[in-house]
């Protein structure tokens with residue numbers, strides 16, 4: 001029973017006149033912790049727009065947490081009274097609480113939950129007797145040379161080091177990986193032969209591999225053994241009952257893990273799992289065909305240790321994830337940095353109207369002509385389109401490669417490595433690389449194909465502007481993309497960018513349509529400059545143009561008007577054949593392009 005319930009019971013049947021102080025509402029109760037003075041206003045207001053149907057607004061979460069009574073508050077008058085009778089000790093406590101609140105406010109940290117540990121200011125604060133961070137781990141942390149923890153690290157580290165369940169939401173590129181690996185390593189402390197004790201799941205193999213690499217750096221000198229499932233076929237030797245090599249930490253994708261769990265006998269044993277972390281948790285909790293939720297349910301059921309700590313991390317969250325966390329995780333703390341479900345403000349975002357599909361290729365070539373500053377990531381909506389664009393850019397002599405699910409693991413690994421090392425300047429990719437991947441110093445993200453949802457947009461453009469560096473994102477759009485334009489324009493506006501007012505005034509898309517669009521990408525014309533096969537409509541038009549050209553030729557007029565007409569007809573002919581498609585796009589671009 002929380003303060004609100006007690007208040008309700010005590011005041012049953014009592015009527016309040018308007019003059020009296022209003023009773024604390026449930027939402028008030030949530031915004032202030034039990035023994036704290038008024039907290040700063042939560043900064044994680046819901047982002048202004050919520051039309052995609054996939055977002056979980058902060059308001060929803062406040063309600064969700066309020067319903068479970070995870071946070072309680074003393075009423076304002078009580079606090080005033082308490083202030084009057086403060087002992088020295090209480091005054092000191094109050095000062096400390098105010099200091100904590102100021103630190104959170106300054107770093108846009110919002111917390112929800114009971115008795116949330118104070119944020120740290122420096123990594124060195126973790127040396128204290130309270131956290132007892134392994135000296136070797138501190139050494140490894142300091143070898144990165146980071147001046148101070150990022151806001152998510154400031155708050156998530158103490159929460160996890162105090163063994164609390166955590167649902168963390170922080171912008172892309174804000175250092176979430178370190179925020180969950182550090183407490184795991186500290187919790188496990190040294191190698192044991194008991195088997196796997198920590199499991200980290202990520203939606204793609206590339207991301208799992210990246211986390212594995214980071215874990216390798218952080219576990220240096222601790223003796224802890226980390227494993228990444230590279231080939232399922234080799235797993236039997238690596239994990240089977242006869243295997244002598246025991247690992248402490250496993251980092252993988254859910255499908256590989258579930259496959260191994262389902263073998264007879266199972267090749268993995270999760271009974272001793274003490275830490276379960278979901279990176280990109282909202283993606284991992286997505287339900288439906290080809291999604292991870294079912295796999296995750298099986299994995300979660302296999303982690304039978306009741307003492308396990310569970311942590312969710314992502315830059316975006318949806319209502320079902322918040323609901324699941326509240327239902328299943330005890331002692332949950334919710335940490336949000338900045339405004340929930342928003343784009344990182346270090347990226348300069350632009351929307352570019354390119355008229356038609358063929359206009360995209362011309363716009364791309366124009367950007368190349370003006371000079372691209374590599375490395376550049378280009379997102380398209382499917383592997384077919386990735387291949388098509390690759391062929392086109394390769395033909396232009398650009399130092400380009402492509403990564404998609406159809407390439408072999410070896411090719412994908414090589415491609416990622418070459419891009420990281422700067423051998424490839426432009427990398428064409430699909431949604432596969434949209435989340436989590438940390439390529440250092442990506443200068444530009446081009447959304448060649450409009451993102452299927454605003455969640456996708458936030459993650460895609462988050463591949464640039466990481467760890468406080470500046471970045472740029474250009475999103476092409478055509479007439480066909482206007483349905484999602486409003487919500488993405490709103491995101492740009494919310495993160496401080498400029499967008500034309502008409503975009504924000506566009507009709508809202510219904511939740512069901514937004515959901516449908518996020519699952520089923522638009523059908524688009526192929527990416528090609530090859531001559532398009534003639535349609536009956538085109539050939540009639542072509543015949544008409546050719547007839548007009550013939551007439552003009554016969555007249556043999558050399559006046560300006562006739563010359564212009566001939567030129568215009570020639571251009572129209574080229575356009576119909578797919579050789580010069582941008583004339584229309586250029587005109588519209590100047591009207592509708594935002595900064």
Ligand SMILES: Nc1ncnc2c1ncn2[C@@H]1O[C@H](COP(=O)(O)OP(=O)(O)OP(=O)(O)O)[C@@H](O)[C@H]1O
Pocket residue numbers: 146147148149150153170171172173174175176177178314315435436437438440462466467
């Ligand atoms: N305290 C810090 N100070 C400066 N840079 C940091 C700090 N912690 C981590 N980084 C760097 O920030 C970059 C992004 O970190 P990370 O990949 O963990 O981001 P993320 O929040 O998980 O992003 P995403 O949501 O896209 O997955 C990495 O290159 C990492 O080395």
